[in-house]
Amino acid sequence: MTRVSEHINQALHDLMESDPSVHLLGEDVCDPYGGAFKVTRGLSSRFGSRVRSTPLSEGAIAGVGAGLALAGDKAIVEIMFADFVALAFDQITNFAAKSTAMYGRPVPVPLVVRCPTGGNRGYGPTHSQNPQKHFIGVPGLSLFEMTPFHDAGDLLTRMFDLGRPCLFFEDKVLYTRQMHDTGDLFRFEVAGDVARVYVDGAGPPDCTLVTHGGLVHRTLDAMRALLLEDELVCELLVPAQLYPVPHLPRLEDAPHVCVVDDGTEGGTWAAEVATALYPRLWGRLRRPITLVNSADSVIPAAPHLEREVLVQAVRIRAAVREALS
Amino acid sequence: MTVTAAAPPRSPRPAVADRDLRSLLLIRHFERALLRLFERGVLSGTTHTCLGQEYVPVALSALLRDDDFVFSNHRGHGHFLARHPDPHGLLAEIMGREGALCGGVGGSQHIYHQRFLSTGVQGESLPVATGVALKLAGTGALACAYIGDGTWGEGAVYEALNMASLWRVPLLVVVEHNGIAQSTPTSVQMAGTIAARAAAFGVRHHHVASADVEEIRAGLAPLLDAVRTEPSPLVVEFATHRLGPHSKGDDTRSPEEIRRVRESDWYDRYAEADPERFARIDAEQRDLVERVVAEVSARPAAQAASAPSAPSPEARP
Ligand SMILES: Cc1ncc(C[n+]2csc(CCOP(=O)(O)OP(=O)(O)O)c2C)c(N)n1
């Protein structure tokens, strides 16, 4: 068993070992600290000046990463908390992403900006957000998220192969979970980009859920309760690529689809997924796709208040039950 | 335009006043209590203590007026308690209990109480403080913003300093230069100096090496008067030391370095200077904090306030 943070750490080691053109920059990423969440541990000791602890300068380090990429190398930039990627918004959207196209010819910018996301840790309003939605629909920019099922090394390679900047979201609670762990009831397979988690031998599902990596465990908790207490069989699809929304398989026969998204209400990833699915499933759907999001609220520091705002298993279960009732 | 504090007078040092000692020890015991609560698993999230740096806000608090605005950062418990000796309200905020300063929404790093405001995003406050100072100009009040040395990496700091200088606003930037940002020593994250950076914007700079509350005030009083009356911005840089970890359990400094840093602690120095009085006030503040912890821990959870769609006029400072 490997913790997700250790798995990503190993993937970074392997990538930097196999590709000497890869640089990594971020605040406090060097040893012995190894990053706020220890994901970069050991890298500076092994790869020297290709790994740099930077000043507190999120905007500039995203730009420096883009510069290294423009000059023919590859760069991984760690933003300590995803909330602070707001400070790098200009460099990412107006420079890195646009440069791939605005000079009238394709310009490769192999840049990956890693963003530790999410709450349920009591860190408060500026250290708990899921800012994925703010980056949806930026031409030239792709969004990925770590899941317990996808190999981080494959994802990093894919992102660099795109030749365009990517944001890679990593949920901070997911860091502490084990890779490939679905509990006793469920099995998973990864086909193409999408992981499918299902109940072995249960027959066709009553509902297919779609979510991103950080919500997998809360969604599985809901699916477990739905199965054992409500006798509803659910299947879960987890794409690693969030945007552009990839093809989500096997939905043609799904009696119901529910998209679960940890971002706050309004302009959401869940709505983007639904927008991609409606033309395809129109005429087959029996009811509108259910969207579950965190509340339209800042994320409180106090755990009992935070819990109310963020998507929890009980909310997912209630939403599925209500839709199917 | 660097003004260096007068060489510390050898002796006799003016004794620290009871009021200041109380404030210093309230902050010290409050934060020690926080670390204990974390160890017991009672607190969630994280906390940044100002152990060793308490004298900075304590020295400043006597020079600030009620109509001044104070902007604080992640390491803000001392900034708050030196200005508002309300450990109940602050602890309730950190614990999410009834009577919390901000309903438990903000927590340790996001507090707005009267004219005190903190935020957990580094560098964000300086432009806002400049705007508040622009409004305060001419009233005699100032906006004071605490930032760390590491925060000088953020571009917003320079954009704010430029405007503050151009527009001659009463902005007091208090730099707690503890030589480190999280785990990164200042030597590898700051080129040049804070003094030279202030000079580049034509902003006065004052360096404070002393940890003596009275001595610091004596040096600062005329400078703060100038901030208020001219008005003009001022950067005050304190050479200080972070005794504890950045947040909790994340200190990667060597044991020798931590020992060296601990030698600078005001606590032992004040204790030696006047053992009896120190012991009395120390015990008094320790007991006070213990009572605060017991009382606040027994309170029910803070109720979520329903967010108003628009701020009420009373919510304005
Ligand atoms: C924009 C932003 N980037 C990064 C962080 C994470 N962070 C919090 S405190 C800190 C170090 C701050 O160092 P300094 O300004 O010297 O203050 P000190 O902690 O030493 O008091 C970092 C990197 C943050 N809160 N905000």
Ligand SMILES: [Mg+2]
């Ligand atoms: Mg510092």
